[in-house]
Amino acid sequence: xxxxxxxxxxxxxxxxxxxxEFNYEGPIQSFVDWFAETFEFIFERxxxxxxxxxxxxxxxxxxxxxxxxxxxxxxxxWRLKNWKTGLALALMMTFIATSQLxxxxxxxxxxxxxxxxxxxILGLPLGILMSKFRPVEAxxxxxxxxxQTLPTFVYLIPALMLLGLGSPAAALATTIFAMPxxxxxxxxxxxxxxxxxxxAGIAFGSTPLQLLFKVExxxxxxxxxxxxxxxxxxxxxxxxxxxxxxxGGLGAEIxxxxxxxxxxxxxxxxxxxxxVFLAIILDRIIQGVAERFDHSEGGEx
Amino acid sequence: MAKSVRIxxxxxxxxxxxxxxxxxxxxxxxxxxxxxxxxxxxxxAVRNVSLDIKExxxxxxxxxxxxxxxxxxxxxxxxxxxxxxxxxxxxxxLLDMTKKELRYFRRNEVSMVFQNFALLxxxxxxxxxxxxxxxxxxSSSEYKKKAKEAIHMVGLDGWEDHMPNQLSxxxxxxxxxARALTNEPEVLLMDEPYSALDPLIRRDMQDQLxxxxxxxxxxxLFITHDMNEAFRLGDRIALMKDAxxxxxxxxxEFFDKPANDYVKNFIADVxxxxxxxxxxxxxxxxxxxxxxxxxxxxxxxLKEKDLRFTYVTDANRKFLGYVxxxxxxxxxxxxxxxLVNEDDTVIYRNAYLREAWPKLRDAEYDLPVVDGxxxxxxxxxxxxxxxxxxx
Numbered sequence: 001x002x003x004x005x006x007x008x009x010x011x012x013x014x015x016x017x018x019x020x021e022f023n024y025e026g027p028i029q030s031f032v033d034w035f036a037e038t039f040e041f042i043f044e045r046x047x048x049x050x051x052x053x054x055x056x057x058x059x060x061x062x063x064x065x066x067x068x069x070x071x072x073x074x075x076x077x078w079r080l081k082n083w084k085t086g087l088a089l090a091l092m093m094t095f096i097a098t099s100q101l102x103x104x105x106x107x108x109x110x111x112x113x114x115x116x117x118x119x120x121i122l123g124l125p126l127g128i129l130m131s132k133f134r135p136v137e138a139x140x141x142x143x144x145x146x147x148q149t150l151p152t153f154v155y156l157i158p159a160l161m162l163l164g165l166g167s168p169a170a171a172l173a174t175t176i177f178a179m180p181x182x183x184x185x186x187x188x189x190x191x192x193x194x195x196x197x198x199x200a201g202i203a204f205g206s207t208p209l210q211l212l213f214k215v216e217x218x219x220x221x222x223x224x225x226x227x228x229x230x231x232x233x234x235x236x237x238x239x240x241x242x243x244x245x246x247x248g249g250l251g252a253e254i255x256x257x258x259x260x261x262x263x264x265x266x267x268x269x270x271x272x273x274x275x276v277f278l279a280i281i282l283d284r285i286i287q288g289v290a291e292r293f294d295h296s297e298g299g300e301x
Numbered sequence: 302m303a304k305s306v307r308i309x310x311x312x313x314x315x316x317x318x319x320x321x322x323x324x325x326x327x328x329x330x331x332x333x334x335x336x337x338x339x340x341x342x343x344x345x346a347v348r349n350v351s352l353d354i355k356e357x358x359x360x361x362x363x364x365x366x367x368x369x370x371x372x373x374x375x376x377x378x379x380x381x382x383x384x385x386x387x388x389x390x391x392x393x394x395l396l397d398m399t400k401k402e403l404r405y406f407r408r409n410e411v412s413m414v415f416q417n418f419a420l421l422x423x424x425x426x427x428x429x430x431x432x433x434x435x436x437x438x439x440s441s442s443e444y445k446k447k448a449k450e451a452i453h454m455v456g457l458d459g460w461e462d463h464m465p466n467q468l469s470x471x472x473x474x475x476x477x478x479a480r481a482l483t484n485e486p487e488v489l490l491m492d493e494p495y496s497a498l499d500p501l502i503r504r505d506m507q508d509q510l511x512x513x514x515x516x517x518x519x520x521x522l523f524i525t526h527d528m529n530e531a532f533r534l535g536d537r538i539a540l541m542k543d544a545x546x547x548x549x550x551x552x553x554e555f556f557d558k559p560a561n562d563y564v565k566n567f568i569a570d571v572x573x574x575x576x577x578x579x580x581x582x583x584x585x586x587x588x589x590x591x592x593x594x595x596x597x598x599x600x601x602x603l604k605e606k607d608l609r610f611t612y613v614t615d616a617n618r619k620f621l622g623y624v625x626x627x628x629x630x631x632x633x634x635x636x637x638x639x640l641v642n643e644d645d646t647v648i649y650r651n652a653y654l655r656e657a658w659p660k661l662r663d664a665e666y667d668l669p670v671v672d673g674x675x676x677x678x679x680x681x682x683x684x685x686x687x688x689x690x691x692x
Contacts, residue, residue, distance in 0.1 A: 194417075194419070196415050196416070196417050196419040197419045197420070197421065197422075199380055199413075199415070199419065200413070200415060200419035200420075200421075201421075202380065202407075203378050203380060203407060203411075203412065203413045204407060204408065204412065204413075204432060204433040204436065204480075204484070205404045205405070205406075205407035205408030205409075205433070205436065205437070206436050207404070207436075210436050214421075214432070214435075214436065215421060218421070218423040218424075219421070219422070219423060221423070293423070295422035295423050295464060295465070295466055296422065296466065297466055
């Protein structure tokens with residue numbers, strides 16, 4: 001008797017009562033619809049801009065013969081490090097070129113470069129503002145922290161909601177996802193300029209702008225270049241996921257391999273290697289450039 | 302070109318604004334800096350310091366780390382802003398300057414050499430040295446020329462296009478010094494410039510500074526924690542302890558009348574004969590005649606002052622020789638020019654007493670003391686030297 005009463009009671013509190021269940025999706029959906037519609041004129045322009053720039057970039061890159069890339073990568077590796085690095089990078093480039101994925105890689109590369117450039121144009125000033133103004137730092141820091149903890153997929157949502165399916169959405173998501181390290185490292189680079197060096201700049205009568213452009217930014221260049229490197233790496237990792245919002249490229253190749261199950265393993269690996277090699281090539285070159293800015297004891301001269 | 306520096310009751314306090322204000326009100330109390338810190342949370346780095354530094358003087362502030370000497374020197378270009386008092390450079394008070402005036406002052410009238418060199422590591426030697434002029438909008442041919450001159454002054458010719466990390470510590474600090482000289486400042490601030498260098502190099506750098514100081518006309522403020530360095534360099538020295546000045550004086554005065562036991566302890570290890578320089582104990586000549594003076598007036602002056610001879614200089618105070626009273630009595634010339642006994646037994650004013658000693662022993666008269674340009678600056682009396690060394 002008592003058991004049945006208890007059981008009924010338990011059932012009634014375990015279940016969530018109907019009056020406490022809401023449809024949260026509805027309002028969000030209508031808010032997004034409203035937002036997208038109201039500011040459509042802006043997003044249309046953004047989409048148009050991204051489409052035009054990436055399209056032209058793609059045209060330009062496609063017009064260059066593949067062996068020029070191989071040669072360029074070899075020269076960069078050789079000049080920045082040594083001939084062995086140059087050779088390794090050139091071999092990776094040759095693999096990509098001969099893997100039947102050349103055009104896919106180039107269009108992937110276009111989005112990566114586009115995102116990295118936008119990150120630089122927006123992230124550098126943000127990092128500088130953050131290092132100079134306390135309130136900017138107070139606002140930006142928690143946002144950056146949050147961005148680092150959000151799952152990658154979440155970045156696709158705003159891009160999708162504002163731009164719809166397609167490569168502009170992929171580029172937008174990639175840009176937003178890849179921006180934080182550049183902002184952070186610009187901030188770090190500028191705030192860690194030796195206090196004495198900064199004092200010297202002030203003591204000789206620099207204006208704040210002279211201090212920034214002639215002392216602080218040049219002193220922070222190595223750290224900023226590392227930020228560019230991290231940003232580029234994040235962009236590459238994101239571009240694969242961005243396939244979900246309708247971007248082709250290497251990501252699509254990997255997804256289709258996943259869909260093919262066991263028969264897709266070969267295809268998946270080849271596309272995977274292409275992504276990894278692209279990442280390694282960019283990483284080595286940007287790091288080589290970053291080391292050029294190292295003027296510390298024992299650094300490059 | 303040099304300017305005097307007059308500090309009146311200047312104090313530097315570090316902390317949050319409210320703490321600073323509370324601490325500022327306790328500066329005139331009997332509380333020690335520690336007690337003030339416990340009470341208010343603010344750190345008193347410099348407390349009611351007053352100093353009068355003459356134009357052209359090489360003034361050294363010495364003290365242990367934490368005594369407030371670096372915080373103090375930074376008030377002279379307002380890297381630290383004092384909470385009170387006056388900081389007069391020439392006839393201008395730094396604390397009254399607008400931002401623009403302050404920038405002009407920093408660009409033209411004062412410059413600083415830093416303990417860890419503070420070079421712009423991304424720039425070559427010459428690009429570092431030209432920086433103070435470059436930011437003033439001076440034409441590039443002009444600042445390159447000035448920078449080359451400064452690099453030459455510190456003896457770094459040929460190193461213009463090297464990066465700082467290719468240089469040794471001593472060379473880097475020479476770059477720091479050259480950079481501080483390009484804008485031809487009236488006041489040169491040197492914040493423990495040689496502390497990061499090893500002893501042999503440090504000695505070279507000190508000699509170079511003395512040589513440069515002799516050639517230029519600048520007021521120099523030099524900070525160090527090394528008493529030997531302080532006595533080697535300083536015309537006058539101020540000893541700081543716990544944010545305050547304990548004693549100010551010439552090296553000689555420090556040995557003669559140490560203000561208290563702390564000063565005594567501080568100078569206990571100093572070897573006087575290596576430290577005392579001719580300039581520290583030289584005296585003013587009783588009379589100096591110019592070669593164009595007439596025999597008659599010179600003779601009158603000598604009789605009046607009861608002197609047997611006088612030193613003679615040219616119109617630019619360059620030392621020529623001496624004239625004896627007997628010569629004057631015999632002479633029929635109009636001016637004393639032809640009577641001058643030329644004499645090259647002179648002593649350089651930055652020489653150490655030890656080096657002056659042999660010359661002094663053989664000299665007939667008090668030794669004339671000259672600067673690097675050969676101008677008569679004083680005389681060295683045998684008895685005074687014996688007294689100074691005897692203590």
